[in-house]
Amino acid sequence: xxxxxxxxxSIWYYSQLFNISQQLVEDSNKDKQLNPLANGIEIAIxxxxxxxxxxxxxxxxxxxxxxxxxxxDSIYLLNQNLRLSLPVAGDEILVPKRVVESVVQNNKPYDFxxxxxxxxxxxxxxxxxxxxxxxxxxxxxxxxxxxIGKGSKxxxxxxxxxxxxxxxxxxxxxxxxxxxxxxxxxxxIRGLSMEAxxxxxxxxxxxxxxxxxxxxxxNGPPFQTKYxxxxxxxxxxxxxxxxxxxxxxxxxxxxxxxxNWMIEKERKEEKVPSPRDYPGExxxxxPEAIAMAKLAEKEKFDLVVAVxxxxxxxxxxxxxxxxxxxxSIAYEFERVSTYKSVRYVDSHAGFKDWYIQQFRKPGFTxxxxxxxxxxxxxxxxxIYQKTLGIFLASLYL
Numbered sequence: 001x002x003x004x005x006x007x008x009x010s011i012w013y014y015s016q017l018f019n020i021s022q023q024l025v026e027d028s029n030k031d032k033q034l035n036p037l038a039n040g041i042e043i044a045i046x047x048x049x050x051x052x053x054x055x056x057x058x059x060x061x062x063x064x065x066x067x068x069x070x071x072x073d074s075i076y077l078l079n080q081n082l083r084l085s086l087p088v089a090g091d092e093i094l095v096p097k098r099v100v101e102s103v104v105q106n107n108k109p110y111d112f113x114x115x116x117x118x119x120x121x122x123x124x125x126x127x128x129x130x131x132x133x134x135x136x137x138x139x140x141x142x143x144x145x146x147x148i149g150k151g152s153k154x155x156x157x158x159x160x161x162x163x164x165x166x167x168x169x170x171x172x173x174x175x176x177x178x179x180x181x182x183x184x185x186x187x188x189i190r191g192l193s194m195e196a197x198x199x200x201x202x203x204x205x206x207x208x209x210x211x212x213x214x215x216x217x218x219n220g221p222p223f224q225t226k227y228x229x230x231x232x233x234x235x236x237x238x239x240x241x242x243x244x245x246x247x248x249x250x251x252x253x254x255x256x257x258x259x260n261w262m263i264e265k266e267r268k269e270e271k272v273p274s275p276r277d278y279p280g281e282x283x284x285x286x287p288e289a290i291a292m293a294k295l296a297e298k299e300k301f302d303l304v305v306a307v308x309x310x311x312x313x314x315x316x317x318x319x320x321x322x323x324x325x326x327x328s329i330a331y332e333f334e335r336v337s338t339y340k341s342v343r344y345v346d347s348h349a350g351f352k353d354w355y356i357q358q359f360r361k362p363g364f365t366x367x368x369x370x371x372x373x374x375x376x377x378x379x380x381x382x383i384y385q386k387t388l389g390i391f392l393a394s395l396y397l
Contacts, residue, residue, distance in 0.1 A: 001048035007039045027128035044127040047184030048096045057089040104177040110170040111218040112211040135291025141211040151200035156301040158206040161254040162245040163213025164374040168307040175391045201395045212248035245276035255279035256289045257354035264349040303362045311367035313340035318356040326362040336389030
Protein backbone atom coordinates (compact mmCIF):
# COMPACT_ATOMS: atom_id res chain seq x y z
CA UNK A 1 0.00 0.00 0.00
CA UNK A 2 1.35 3.41 -0.97
CA UNK A 3 0.97 6.45 1.29
CA UNK A 4 1.98 10.07 0.72
CA UNK A 5 4.32 11.42 3.39
CA UNK A 6 3.18 14.41 5.44
CA UNK A 7 5.45 16.95 7.07
CA UNK A 8 6.88 15.55 10.28
CA UNK A 9 6.06 11.89 9.55
CA SER A 10 8.75 9.26 10.06
CA ILE A 11 9.27 5.59 9.30
CA TRP A 12 9.07 4.89 13.02
CA TYR A 13 5.70 6.63 13.22
CA TYR A 14 4.32 4.60 10.31
CA SER A 15 5.49 1.36 11.89
CA GLN A 16 3.62 2.31 15.06
CA LEU A 17 0.54 3.56 13.20
CA PHE A 18 0.12 0.34 11.25
CA ASN A 19 1.63 -2.02 13.84
CA ILE A 20 4.20 -3.31 11.38
CA SER A 21 7.91 -3.90 11.92
CA GLN A 22 10.01 -0.83 11.19
CA GLN A 23 12.56 -3.11 9.54
CA LEU A 24 9.95 -4.35 7.08
CA VAL A 25 8.90 -0.78 6.25
CA GLU A 26 12.53 0.16 5.66
CA ASP A 27 13.13 -2.93 3.53
CA SER A 28 10.04 -2.10 1.48
CA ASN A 29 11.48 1.31 0.56
CA LYS A 30 15.14 0.67 -0.20
CA ASP A 31 15.05 3.12 -3.10
CA LYS A 32 13.93 6.01 -0.87
CA GLN A 33 15.70 8.44 1.44
CA LEU A 34 14.08 7.50 4.75
CA ASN A 35 15.79 9.66 7.34
CA PRO A 36 14.36 12.20 7.23
CA LEU A 37 11.34 11.50 5.01
CA ALA A 38 10.75 14.14 2.38
CA ASN A 39 7.32 15.74 2.50
CA GLY A 40 5.07 14.60 -0.38
CA ILE A 41 6.93 11.46 -1.49
CA GLU A 42 5.16 8.11 -1.72
CA ILE A 43 6.37 5.18 0.34
CA ALA A 44 5.13 1.61 0.68
CA ILE A 45 3.56 0.11 3.81
CA UNK A 46 3.86 -3.70 3.59
CA UNK A 47 1.03 -6.04 4.52
CA UNK A 48 -1.76 -3.61 3.63
CA UNK A 49 -3.96 -2.74 0.67
CA UNK A 50 -6.23 0.26 0.16
CA UNK A 51 -9.97 -0.26 -0.26
CA UNK A 52 -12.78 2.16 -1.02
CA UNK A 53 -15.52 2.78 1.56
CA UNK A 54 -18.81 4.65 1.05
CA UNK A 55 -19.61 6.84 4.06
CA UNK A 56 -23.02 6.12 5.60
CA UNK A 57 -25.31 8.76 7.15
CA UNK A 58 -24.09 9.90 10.53
CA UNK A 59 -20.64 8.31 10.24
CA UNK A 60 -17.52 10.22 11.23
CA UNK A 61 -13.90 9.31 10.63
CA UNK A 62 -13.71 8.13 14.24
CA UNK A 63 -16.72 5.83 13.74
CA UNK A 64 -15.24 4.39 10.54
CA UNK A 65 -11.85 3.88 12.20
CA UNK A 66 -13.51 1.95 15.04
CA UNK A 67 -15.48 -0.09 12.51
CA UNK A 68 -12.24 -1.28 10.88
CA UNK A 69 -10.25 -1.39 14.14
CA UNK A 70 -7.83 1.22 12.83
CA UNK A 71 -6.15 4.28 14.30
CA UNK A 72 -7.98 7.43 13.17
CA ASP A 73 -4.80 8.91 11.71
CA SER A 74 -4.33 5.94 9.36
CA ILE A 75 -7.50 7.03 7.55
CA TYR A 76 -6.46 10.67 7.55
CA LEU A 77 -3.11 9.63 6.06
CA LEU A 78 -4.85 8.00 3.09
CA ASN A 79 -7.35 10.87 2.73
CA GLN A 80 -5.33 13.97 3.45
CA ASN A 81 -8.05 16.27 2.07
CA LEU A 82 -10.27 15.22 5.00
CA ARG A 83 -8.26 17.43 7.30
CA LEU A 84 -10.04 20.34 5.63
CA SER A 85 -13.58 18.97 5.29
CA LEU A 86 -15.72 16.37 7.01
CA PRO A 87 -16.99 13.45 4.94
CA VAL A 88 -20.69 13.31 4.16
CA ALA A 89 -22.94 10.36 3.42
CA GLY A 90 -22.23 8.98 -0.04
CA ASP A 91 -18.59 10.11 -0.15
CA GLU A 92 -16.02 7.44 -0.97
CA ILE A 93 -12.92 7.42 1.15
CA LEU A 94 -9.87 5.16 1.21
CA VAL A 95 -9.37 2.79 4.13
CA PRO A 96 -6.22 0.71 4.84
CA LYS A 97 -6.94 -3.00 5.08
CA ARG A 98 -4.51 -5.44 6.63
CA VAL A 99 -3.99 -8.53 4.46
CA VAL A 100 -4.70 -11.65 6.50
CA GLU A 101 -5.39 -14.26 3.80
CA SER A 102 -3.28 -15.93 1.13
CA VAL A 103 -3.42 -14.58 -2.42
CA VAL A 104 -1.59 -17.50 -4.05
CA GLN A 105 -3.76 -19.66 -6.29
CA ASN A 106 -4.12 -23.33 -5.41
CA ASN A 107 -7.49 -24.32 -6.87
CA LYS A 108 -6.49 -25.13 -10.45
CA PRO A 109 -3.44 -26.39 -12.39
CA TYR A 110 -0.53 -24.04 -11.79
CA ASP A 111 1.16 -22.75 -14.96
CA PHE A 112 3.71 -20.01 -15.63
CA UNK A 113 1.00 -17.36 -16.00
CA UNK A 114 -0.34 -18.31 -12.54
CA UNK A 115 3.15 -17.96 -11.11
CA UNK A 116 3.66 -14.52 -12.64
CA UNK A 117 0.27 -13.38 -11.38
CA UNK A 118 0.99 -14.54 -7.84
CA UNK A 119 4.47 -13.02 -7.70
CA UNK A 120 3.08 -9.69 -8.91
CA UNK A 121 0.40 -9.72 -6.20
CA UNK A 122 2.86 -10.71 -3.50
CA UNK A 123 5.31 -7.99 -4.44
CA UNK A 124 2.54 -5.41 -4.43
CA UNK A 125 1.54 -6.35 -0.88
CA UNK A 126 5.03 -7.24 0.39
CA UNK A 127 7.53 -4.94 -1.37
CA UNK A 128 10.42 -6.28 0.73
CA UNK A 129 10.14 -9.52 -1.27
CA UNK A 130 12.74 -9.37 -4.02
CA UNK A 131 12.29 -10.89 -7.47
CA UNK A 132 15.06 -11.26 -10.05
CA UNK A 133 15.73 -13.28 -13.17
CA UNK A 134 18.53 -15.86 -13.13
CA UNK A 135 18.20 -16.84 -16.78
CA UNK A 136 15.71 -17.83 -19.44
CA UNK A 137 14.07 -21.09 -20.43
CA UNK A 138 14.52 -22.56 -23.91
CA UNK A 139 11.44 -20.63 -25.05
CA UNK A 140 12.60 -17.39 -23.44
CA UNK A 141 10.51 -17.37 -20.29
CA UNK A 142 12.28 -15.71 -17.34
CA UNK A 143 13.50 -18.07 -14.64
CA UNK A 144 12.25 -16.16 -11.63
CA UNK A 145 14.15 -16.07 -8.34
CA UNK A 146 12.59 -14.80 -5.11
CA UNK A 147 14.47 -13.66 -2.03
CA ILE A 148 13.45 -12.73 1.51
CA GLY A 149 15.23 -12.25 4.82
CA LYS A 150 18.34 -10.59 6.21
CA GLY A 151 20.17 -13.38 8.00
CA SER A 152 23.57 -14.90 7.35
CA LYS A 153 22.18 -18.42 6.87
CA UNK A 154 21.25 -19.11 3.23
CA UNK A 155 18.48 -21.59 2.44
CA UNK A 156 17.30 -22.42 -1.08
CA UNK A 157 14.09 -24.08 -2.27
CA UNK A 158 13.16 -24.90 -5.85
CA UNK A 159 10.19 -26.57 -7.54
CA UNK A 160 9.00 -27.93 -10.89
CA UNK A 161 12.29 -29.29 -12.17
CA UNK A 162 9.89 -31.81 -13.73
CA UNK A 163 7.04 -30.54 -15.88
CA UNK A 164 4.25 -32.77 -14.62
CA UNK A 165 5.14 -31.96 -11.02
CA UNK A 166 3.69 -28.44 -11.30
CA UNK A 167 1.83 -28.87 -8.01
CA UNK A 168 5.20 -28.36 -6.29
CA UNK A 169 5.28 -24.76 -7.55
CA UNK A 170 1.86 -24.05 -6.07
CA UNK A 171 2.87 -25.60 -2.75
CA UNK A 172 6.15 -23.67 -2.61
CA UNK A 173 4.47 -20.36 -3.40
CA UNK A 174 1.85 -20.99 -0.72
CA UNK A 175 4.56 -21.74 1.82
CA UNK A 176 6.12 -18.40 0.97
CA UNK A 177 2.75 -16.65 1.24
CA UNK A 178 2.11 -18.13 4.69
CA UNK A 179 5.56 -16.96 5.81
CA UNK A 180 4.76 -13.43 4.58
CA UNK A 181 1.42 -13.41 6.39
CA UNK A 182 3.03 -14.57 9.63
CA UNK A 183 5.71 -11.93 9.27
CA UNK A 184 3.46 -8.90 8.63
CA UNK A 185 0.77 -9.95 11.09
CA UNK A 186 3.23 -10.93 13.86
CA UNK A 187 1.56 -14.35 13.91
CA UNK A 188 3.69 -17.35 14.88
CA ILE A 189 3.40 -20.40 12.62
CA ARG A 190 3.39 -23.62 14.63
CA GLY A 191 4.82 -21.64 17.50
CA LEU A 192 7.70 -20.19 15.51
CA SER A 193 8.31 -16.46 15.07
CA MET A 194 8.58 -15.43 11.45
CA GLU A 195 10.26 -12.16 12.47
CA ALA A 196 13.07 -14.12 14.12
CA UNK A 197 13.34 -16.23 10.97
CA UNK A 198 13.52 -13.08 8.82
CA UNK A 199 16.52 -11.85 10.79
CA UNK A 200 18.45 -15.12 10.88
CA UNK A 201 17.81 -16.64 7.43
CA UNK A 202 18.01 -15.50 3.84
CA UNK A 203 15.51 -17.58 1.87
CA UNK A 204 16.02 -18.12 -1.88
CA UNK A 205 13.27 -19.67 -4.03
CA UNK A 206 13.15 -20.63 -7.71
CA UNK A 207 9.48 -21.64 -7.81
CA UNK A 208 9.39 -22.96 -11.38
CA UNK A 209 12.64 -24.28 -12.85
CA UNK A 210 10.95 -25.71 -15.96
CA UNK A 211 8.24 -23.22 -17.06
CA UNK A 212 8.11 -24.41 -20.69
CA UNK A 213 7.51 -27.99 -19.62
CA UNK A 214 4.92 -26.99 -17.02
CA UNK A 215 2.98 -24.99 -19.61
CA UNK A 216 3.12 -27.96 -21.99
CA UNK A 217 1.58 -30.29 -19.39
CA UNK A 218 -1.02 -27.80 -18.15
CA ASN A 219 -1.96 -26.02 -21.41
CA GLY A 220 -0.91 -28.35 -24.23
CA PRO A 221 1.58 -27.87 -27.09
CA PRO A 222 2.91 -24.36 -27.79
CA PHE A 223 0.94 -23.75 -30.99
CA GLN A 224 2.36 -21.48 -33.67
CA THR A 225 5.91 -21.85 -32.38
CA LYS A 226 8.78 -23.95 -33.66
CA TYR A 227 8.42 -26.15 -30.56
CA UNK A 228 4.90 -27.29 -31.45
CA UNK A 229 6.14 -29.84 -34.00
CA UNK A 230 9.16 -30.74 -31.84
CA UNK A 231 7.19 -31.79 -28.76
CA UNK A 232 4.70 -33.75 -30.84
CA UNK A 233 7.57 -35.58 -32.54
CA UNK A 234 9.26 -36.31 -29.19
CA UNK A 235 5.92 -37.50 -27.80
CA UNK A 236 5.52 -39.79 -30.83
CA UNK A 237 2.40 -37.87 -31.86
CA UNK A 238 0.52 -38.84 -28.71
CA UNK A 239 -1.87 -36.05 -27.76
CA UNK A 240 -1.56 -36.67 -24.02
CA UNK A 241 1.33 -34.73 -22.44
CA UNK A 242 0.48 -35.53 -18.80
CA UNK A 243 3.48 -37.84 -18.48
CA UNK A 244 5.97 -35.21 -19.73
CA UNK A 245 8.76 -34.50 -17.21
CA UNK A 246 11.45 -32.98 -19.42
CA UNK A 247 12.06 -29.45 -20.62
CA UNK A 248 10.64 -28.41 -23.98
CA UNK A 249 13.60 -29.99 -25.84
CA UNK A 250 13.07 -33.36 -24.22
CA UNK A 251 15.90 -33.26 -21.65
CA UNK A 252 15.22 -34.36 -18.08
CA UNK A 253 16.62 -31.41 -16.13
CA UNK A 254 17.06 -33.48 -12.97
CA UNK A 255 19.22 -36.04 -14.78
CA UNK A 256 21.39 -33.34 -16.29
CA UNK A 257 23.98 -32.35 -13.67
CA UNK A 258 27.64 -33.51 -13.57
CA UNK A 259 27.35 -35.90 -10.65
CA ASN A 260 28.14 -39.31 -12.17
CA TRP A 261 26.14 -38.16 -15.16
CA MET A 262 27.69 -40.85 -17.36
CA ILE A 263 26.17 -43.60 -15.23
CA GLU A 264 22.72 -42.21 -15.92
CA LYS A 265 23.56 -41.70 -19.57
CA GLU A 266 24.63 -45.32 -20.07
CA ARG A 267 21.85 -47.04 -18.19
CA LYS A 268 18.90 -44.98 -19.38
CA GLU A 269 16.90 -46.56 -22.18
CA GLU A 270 16.19 -43.15 -23.64
CA LYS A 271 19.07 -42.23 -25.96
CA VAL A 272 17.29 -39.37 -27.73
CA PRO A 273 15.13 -36.47 -26.50
CA SER A 274 12.17 -37.91 -24.66
CA PRO A 275 9.24 -36.87 -22.46
CA ARG A 276 11.20 -38.22 -19.47
CA ASP A 277 14.55 -39.64 -18.29
CA TYR A 278 16.78 -38.48 -21.18
CA PRO A 279 19.85 -36.88 -19.52
CA GLY A 280 21.07 -35.05 -22.64
CA GLU A 281 24.13 -35.58 -24.80
CA UNK A 282 26.33 -33.93 -22.20
CA UNK A 283 25.55 -32.42 -18.79
CA UNK A 284 24.53 -28.78 -18.37
CA UNK A 285 23.58 -27.92 -21.94
CA UNK A 286 20.05 -26.74 -21.14
CA PRO A 287 19.57 -23.12 -20.06
CA GLU A 288 17.36 -23.99 -17.11
CA ALA A 289 19.96 -26.32 -15.57
CA ILE A 290 22.79 -23.90 -16.36
CA ALA A 291 20.94 -21.10 -14.57
CA MET A 292 20.41 -23.26 -11.47
CA ALA A 293 24.06 -24.31 -11.38
CA LYS A 294 25.23 -20.69 -11.70
CA LEU A 295 22.87 -19.58 -8.92
CA ALA A 296 24.18 -22.30 -6.61
CA GLU A 297 27.80 -21.50 -7.44
CA LYS A 298 27.22 -17.82 -6.77
CA GLU A 299 25.32 -18.19 -3.48
CA LYS A 300 26.81 -21.39 -2.00
CA PHE A 301 23.68 -21.98 0.05
CA ASP A 302 23.91 -23.61 3.47
CA LEU A 303 20.99 -25.89 2.61
CA VAL A 304 19.11 -26.71 -0.60
CA VAL A 305 15.69 -28.35 -0.95
CA ALA A 306 14.46 -29.54 -4.35
CA VAL A 307 10.72 -30.23 -4.31
CA UNK A 308 9.39 -33.10 -6.43
CA UNK A 309 6.51 -35.59 -6.41
CA UNK A 310 5.67 -38.37 -5.44
CA UNK A 311 6.35 -40.94 -2.70
CA UNK A 312 6.05 -39.17 0.68
CA UNK A 313 9.76 -39.53 1.33
CA UNK A 314 12.92 -37.50 0.97
CA UNK A 315 16.50 -38.26 -0.10
CA UNK A 316 19.47 -36.58 1.53
CA UNK A 317 22.69 -38.51 0.92
CA UNK A 318 24.98 -38.83 -2.06
CA UNK A 319 28.01 -41.13 -2.34
CA UNK A 320 28.92 -40.47 1.30
CA UNK A 321 29.74 -36.85 0.48
CA UNK A 322 26.95 -35.31 2.56
CA UNK A 323 28.10 -33.51 5.75
CA UNK A 324 27.34 -34.99 9.15
CA UNK A 325 24.81 -32.24 9.92
CA UNK A 326 22.57 -33.62 7.15
CA UNK A 327 21.70 -36.54 9.42
CA SER A 328 20.24 -34.35 12.16
CA ILE A 329 18.37 -32.24 9.60
CA ALA A 330 16.91 -35.39 8.05
CA TYR A 331 15.77 -36.57 11.49
CA GLU A 332 13.94 -33.28 12.06
CA PHE A 333 12.37 -33.27 8.58
CA GLU A 334 11.03 -36.77 9.19
CA ARG A 335 9.69 -35.82 12.62
CA VAL A 336 7.75 -32.77 11.47
CA SER A 337 6.34 -34.28 8.27
CA THR A 338 5.95 -38.07 8.75
CA TYR A 339 7.75 -38.42 5.39
CA LYS A 340 10.20 -41.31 5.21
CA SER A 341 13.88 -40.38 5.44
CA VAL A 342 15.99 -42.16 2.81
CA ARG A 343 19.74 -41.59 2.84
CA TYR A 344 20.78 -43.25 -0.42
CA VAL A 345 19.01 -44.20 -3.64
CA ASP A 346 20.49 -45.63 -6.82
CA SER A 347 20.28 -42.38 -8.75
CA HIS A 348 22.74 -39.81 -10.07
CA ALA A 349 22.99 -36.50 -11.95
CA GLY A 350 20.23 -34.74 -10.02
CA PHE A 351 20.49 -31.19 -8.71
CA LYS A 352 20.65 -32.40 -5.11
CA ASP A 353 23.35 -34.94 -6.01
CA TRP A 354 25.45 -32.35 -7.75
CA TYR A 355 25.03 -29.82 -4.95
CA ILE A 356 26.24 -32.25 -2.28
CA GLN A 357 29.14 -33.36 -4.48
CA GLN A 358 30.14 -29.81 -5.40
CA PHE A 359 29.84 -28.07 -2.04
CA ARG A 360 29.69 -30.82 0.63
CA LYS A 361 26.65 -29.09 2.09
CA PRO A 362 23.20 -30.46 2.98
CA GLY A 363 20.93 -31.17 0.04
CA PHE A 364 17.46 -32.70 0.06
CA THR A 365 15.01 -33.96 -2.55
CA UNK A 366 11.41 -33.98 -1.26
CA UNK A 367 8.93 -36.32 -2.90
CA UNK A 368 5.50 -34.91 -2.05
CA UNK A 369 2.28 -36.90 -2.07
CA UNK A 370 1.48 -40.31 -3.52
CA UNK A 371 0.01 -41.50 -6.78
CA UNK A 372 0.60 -40.87 -10.48
CA UNK A 373 1.99 -37.55 -11.68
CA UNK A 374 0.58 -35.04 -12.09
CA UNK A 375 -0.90 -35.49 -8.65
CA UNK A 376 -4.53 -34.36 -8.31
CA UNK A 377 -5.35 -31.12 -6.52
CA UNK A 378 -7.48 -33.16 -4.13
CA UNK A 379 -4.18 -34.06 -2.39
CA UNK A 380 -3.14 -30.44 -2.06
CA UNK A 381 -4.25 -29.86 1.53
CA UNK A 382 -2.52 -32.95 2.89
CA ILE A 383 0.64 -32.28 0.89
CA TYR A 384 0.77 -28.68 2.05
CA GLN A 385 0.40 -29.43 5.76
CA LYS A 386 3.14 -32.08 5.68
CA THR A 387 5.49 -29.83 3.71
CA LEU A 388 4.93 -26.82 5.98
CA GLY A 389 6.80 -28.51 8.84
CA ILE A 390 9.80 -29.21 6.61
CA PHE A 391 9.72 -25.63 5.28
CA LEU A 392 9.80 -24.14 8.77
CA ALA A 393 12.47 -26.57 9.95
CA SER A 394 14.70 -25.69 6.99
CA LEU A 395 14.57 -22.02 7.99
CA TYR A 396 15.29 -22.58 11.67
CA LEU A 397 17.78 -25.48 11.82
